[in-house]
Amino acid sequence: MKSDKNAIAINLTEAAVTWLQNHLFSIAGAFAVLVIGLILARLLSKWADRMLRASPRFDPTVADFLSSLVKYGLYALVLATVLAQFGVETTSILAVLGSMGLAVGLALQGTLSNVASGVMILTQRPFKVGEAIQAGPISGVVQEIGLFTTELKQFDGLFLLVPNSELWSHPITNFHRHPVRRFELIVGIGYGDSMEQARNELVALAKADNRVLAEPEPVAFVNSLDDSSVGVGLRVWCETADYLNLSWDLTEAVKARFDEVGLTIPFPQREVITRVAG
Template sequence: MATASESGLGKLVGSWGDAIDGLQILVVTYAVSVVGAILILIAGWTMSRLMARWVRSLLTRTHRVDPTVVGFFSIFVRYAVLVVVIIMVLGQFGVQTASIITALGAAGLAIGLALQGTLQNIAAGIMLLVLRPFRVGEYIDADGISGTVQEIGLFATELKTFDGLFLMAPNSQLWNVPVTNYSRLPERRHDLVIGIGYEDDIDTAQSVLMDLARAEPRILADPEPWAFVSELGDSAVAVTLRYWTKSPDWWETSRDMTKAAKIAFDEHGISIPFPQITYSGSLQVEKETAEQATA
C-alpha cells in the first residue's frame, strides 16, 4: 500500500504535468496567432504602400486631377488599408472585430456631425480640384466672390481681388453657386456701344469704328468685327462695334478702343450727346422774386 507522502507526490507531479501541457498548448496557439499577426502586418504594410503608389500613378496620368487631390487620395487609401489590417490583426487574437467596427462607425458619425461644415468644405474642395471649373491664375466671379485664383486648397480657395486685396473663400460657397470664368476660354467678345446725335451720319460713324477695328492688331480678323445700329434712344442713336480679342488682351483693348473712338468721332465731327440741364431761367425767376421781396 502506498504511503500518504507518495500519494501527495503523485498528485503534485500530475498537476505539474497538466500545467506544462496547458502551457504548451497556450504557447503553440498564441505563437501561431503572433506569427499570423506579424505576417498580416508585413503584408498589409506592403499592400498599403503599393496601393497608395498605384493610386498616385493612376491619378497622375489624368491631367484633370490636381496634384493636391492626388496626394490626398493616395494617403487616404494607404491609411484605409492599414485600418483594415489592424482589425484583421486583432481578430487573430480573438478580439470581436464586429464591436470595433461598430465603435469606429459611431465615432466617425459623431466626428462627421461635429465637423459637418469642415467636411462639406473638404468635399467641395475635392470636387473643385477634380472637375476644375477654375485653375490657379484665372479670374472668376462666383455670386459676388471675384478675383484671380491664387491657390485651391481642400478647405478654402485663396483669391486676389481686382484692387489687390487678399480674399479667402470657403470651397462650399464656390461649389454651390454658378461660376463665371473670365480666363478659361482663349477668346472674348466685346461690344463697344457709343451714342451719336440724330443729326449725325450713321454710315460715317460705322465706317470710323470699322477702320479703328481693322487698325488695332489685338482685334481678331476672325470672327470679323461688325458695326451696327443697336438702339434708337431718346436723345442718341446707339452705334455698336462688336469685335473679338484674345482673353488676356480684352481689358486693355476695350479701354484703348473707347478712347480711340472718342478721338476719331471728334475728328470727323460726330457728336456724342449727353444730358444737359440749364438753370439760367430758374435762377432769373428766383432773382426777380428776391428783388420783389426786398422792395
C-alpha cells in the same frame, strides 16, 4: 505570504503558457496577416499614388489626399483582419468607429464641406493659379488652391482668403481660360446723324487697331432706339491678354473720331410741355 505570491506567479505563468499553446496558430496567423497586409497596403497605396499623379485630371494635392485615404483604409482593413484571427467581433468595433466617424463628421461639417469642395475644384479645374475669376461676389486672381481654402489677389491688390465651399457654391466665370474673347461697345448718336456713317467709322477704327482679330471680323450694328439717341454697337474679338487695354483705347478713340467727323453723342434730353389752363 511569500509562498502565496510564488503560487500566484506560477499559476499566471502556467496560464500564459497554456494560452500561448492554445493560440499559437492564431498568433502566427495574425502575425503573418499583419506583415503581409502591411506590405500589400504599402504597395497598393504607392501604386494608387503613382496612378493618381500620372493622371492629368488630378492635381498633386488631390493625389496626396486620395492616396492617403487609400493607405489608411487598407491599414484599417489589415487591423480588422488581425483582430478577427483572435476571435474578436470586428462588426461591433466597426459599428462604434462608424458612429464616431458620423459624430466627427457632424461636428466638422463646415470643414468637410470645404475639403469636398476643394477636391472638386482641384479635380474639375474650373480655374488655375494665375487666372482671373469671378464667383458670385468673389473676384480676383488665383494665387494658391488648397484643400480647405483658395487664396485670391483682388483686382485692387488686396489679399482674399476664401473657403472652397464659398467658391464651389457659385457659378464660376474664368476670364482667362479661353485665348480670345469678345469686346462690345455701345455708343449713342443723335437722331439727326447718319447711322451708316457711324457704323463705318466704328469698323474703320476697329480694323486700324492691330490687336483686333480679323476673324471673326468686326461688326457694327444699330443696337437700340433710345429716348434721346440711337445706340450703335461695335463687336470685335481680341486676345484675352489685350482685352482690357483694347476696351479703354477703343472707347477713347470712338469719342475722338465722332467729334472729328461731326457725329454727336447727345446728352439725355426730355421735352417738358407746360399747359396753361385758360
